[in-house]
Amino acid sequence: MPVGRHSRNLRGRREALGVSTRQMATGLGIDLGELLALEDGAAADDRLGFYAAWLSRLEATTAGRRQQLFQRAIEGVRFS
Numbered sequence: 001m002p003v004g005r006h007s008r009n010l011r012g013r014r015e016a017l018g019v020s021t022r023q024m025a026t027g028l029g030i031d032l033g034e035l036l037a038l039e040d041g042a043a044a045d046d047r048l049g050f051y052a053a054w055l056s057r058l059e060a061t062t063a064g065r066r067q068q069l070f071q072r073a074i075e076g077v078r079f080s
């Protein structure tokens with residue numbers, strides 16, 4: 001089953017965007033352990049909502065802008 005924008009599969013949505021766990025954690029300003037907990041569903045609903053909202057924002061932006069954000073995350077800069 002394909003992973004869509006409104007899927008509850010947060011890991012699948014991140015992977016479909018082509019962003020690594022480290023880039024995503026850096027971009028969100030959270031540690032890697034928290035990101036992995038979010039993707040496993042082992043986090044509070046408000047944190048899951050935070051992550052899902054960011055995935056939606058990234059999915060809605062242009063591919064070029066996403067690549068800029070992901071590259072900046074490699075350099076240690078949070079998503080804006």
